[in-house]
Amino acid sequence: xxxxxxxxxxxxxxxGLVALVLLAVLERSTEDLYGYDIAKRxxxxxxxxxxxxxxxxxxxxxxxxxxxxxxxRIVPSYAGPARRYYRITDEGRxxxxxxxxxxxxxxxxxxxxxxxxxx
Amino acid sequence: MSVTAPRSIDExxxxxxxxxxxxxxxxxxxxxxxxxxxxxxxxxxxxxHSEADVLEVIATTYGAPDxxxxxxxxxxxxxxxxxKPPMPAAATQGGGVRRFFGVFLDVRAxxxxxxxxxxxxxxxxxxxxxxxxxxxxxxxxxxxxGIPFFLVFIGVARVIALGEGRLLEAVTGERxxxxxxxxxxxxxxxxxxxxxxxxxxxxxxxxxxxLMLPLGIIYFTVAVTVLSIGLALTxxxxxxxxxxxxxxxxxxxxxxxxxxxPFMLAEHSLLAALLFGIVGVLVVTLLMHLARAVARGHVxxxxxxxxxxxx
Numbered sequence: 001x002x003x004x005x006x007x008x009x010x011x012x013x014x015x016g017l018v019a020l021v022l023l024a025v026l027e028r029s030t031e032d033l034y035g036y037d038i039a040k041r042x043x044x045x046x047x048x049x050x051x052x053x054x055x056x057x058x059x060x061x062x063x064x065x066x067x068x069x070x071x072x073r074i075v076p077s078y079a080g081p082a083r084r085y086y087r088i089t090d091e092g093r094x095x096x097x098x099x100x101x102x103x104x105x106x107x108x109x110x111x112x113x114x115x116x117x118x119x
Numbered sequence: 120m121s122v123t124a125p126r127s128i129d130e131x132x133x134x135x136x137x138x139x140x141x142x143x144x145x146x147x148x149x150x151x152x153x154x155x156x157x158x159x160x161x162x163x164x165x166x167x168h169s170e171a172d173v174l175e176v177i178a179t180t181y182g183a184p185d186x187x188x189x190x191x192x193x194x195x196x197x198x199x200x201x202x203k204p205p206m207p208a209a210a211t212q213g214g215g216v217r218r219f220f221g222v223f224l225d226v227r228a229x230x231x232x233x234x235x236x237x238x239x240x241x242x243x244x245x246x247x248x249x250x251x252x253x254x255x256x257x258x259x260x261x262x263x264x265g266i267p268f269f270l271v272f273i274g275v276a277r278v279i280a281l282g283e284g285r286l287l288e289a290v291t292g293e294r295x296x297x298x299x300x301x302x303x304x305x306x307x308x309x310x311x312x313x314x315x316x317x318x319x320x321x322x323x324x325x326x327x328x329x330l331m332l333p334l335g336i337i338y339f340t341v342a343v344t345v346l347s348i349g350l351a352l353t354x355x356x357x358x359x360x361x362x363x364x365x366x367x368x369x370x371x372x373x374x375x376x377x378x379x380x381p382f383m384l385a386e387h388s389l390l391a392a393l394l395f396g397i398v399g400v401l402v403v404t405l406l407m408h409l410a411r412a413v414a415r416g417h418v419x420x421x422x423x424x425x426x427x428x429x430x
Binding site: 058 | 149153156190
């Protein structure tokens with residue numbers, strides 16, 4: 001079996017899930033987070049093989065902010081360029097609840113076939 | 120992958136830039152900014168490792184330049200499609216007449232007209248800032264404050280360029296940078312100033328700010344003149360009706376000595392008023408089309424002068 005096919009499948013799965021995970025991370029956080037911070041939290045959470053490259057979360061963060069699900073502010077930094085801190089908006093929270101429901105439904109549905117509980 | 124793995128932040132950014140070549144210049148600026156934020160933070164978080172060591176693992180954590188480039192390309196395409204406000208049907212479909220008057224349903228036509236009026240104010244402000252900043256920079260050059268002053272001045276100009284880009288994106292929907300200009304590799308002050316002086320975009324930004332004064336005067340004058348002529352003509356029929364009903368006191372719309380060919384306007388005042396009204400509506404509609412075209416042309420100029428071309 002070719003490894004690239006597994007990667008492609010993972011990538012297709014991630015397309016919507018990254019946005020869901022980012023919303024969930026920001027919803028749980030009590031403080032505003034910037035890109036690197038979020039990337040490290042995700043890295044800590046998944047031990048072993050990373051499910052997605054941290055570089056892919058930045059464009060998604062920007063897309064979520066452009067859609068009004070996140071707000072952001074810029075804070076100067078000593079380490080490099082100024083950091084953009086993100087916070088979830090009320091609209092983002094509503095979207096997260098809706099997406100979480102869809103995720104739970106999907107997971108349940110897929111599991112019924114894969115685990116063979118539907119027989 | 121034929122390119123070698125990057126060994127430094129600058130090399131990484133260079134590879135990312137070339138992986139994104141051909142993309143929108145504004146997207147490249149944003150992607151480089153995000154990558155640098157991550158890479159610098161990652162290097163700073165591992166003080167015991169050299170930059171080369173940290174970058175060795177970057178491909179498995181942050182992603183190799185071409186992977187990151189692909190992510191930006193995908194997300195941008197999706198977001199663009201999702202966020203673009205749909206053109207009202209009347210503005211894009213139907214016959215010539217519907218399309219001609221459909222401009223009144225297009226939000227961008229109104230924002231463009233507003234932008235034309237606003238440019239007089241922003242033009243004066245930009246022009247003043249550039250002329251003052253440049254002349255004071257030259258004057259201070261022999262003093263100790265000359266260098267910091269010049270840096271602050273260029274910094275202000277870049278912030279204005281970013282703000283102007285955001286404004287133009289709101290007005291026309293054309294993609295403009297959402298992040299400030301990448302400051303370039305860390306270097307001494309003198310190298311940075313030399314780089315700024317050598318950077319073509321520094322000068323084109325200042326040129327744009329200078330150009331905004333004459334352009335602003337032209338845009339403002341055209342917008343105000345045509346808008347007042349158009350609106351004045353449009354309300355002529357109302358005035359004529361008011362006069363007819365005796366509400367207008369002793370207002371004289373068409374005096375006896377105004378004639379077009381054999382027609383004395385005063386004898387056909389209602390018909391003449393109606394014609395003026397139609398011309399007025401046409402003038403205002405044409406102005407809306409003109410405003411949209413001007414804004415579209417202007418954003419192209421702004422993109423050429425304010426945004427670094429994609430490598």
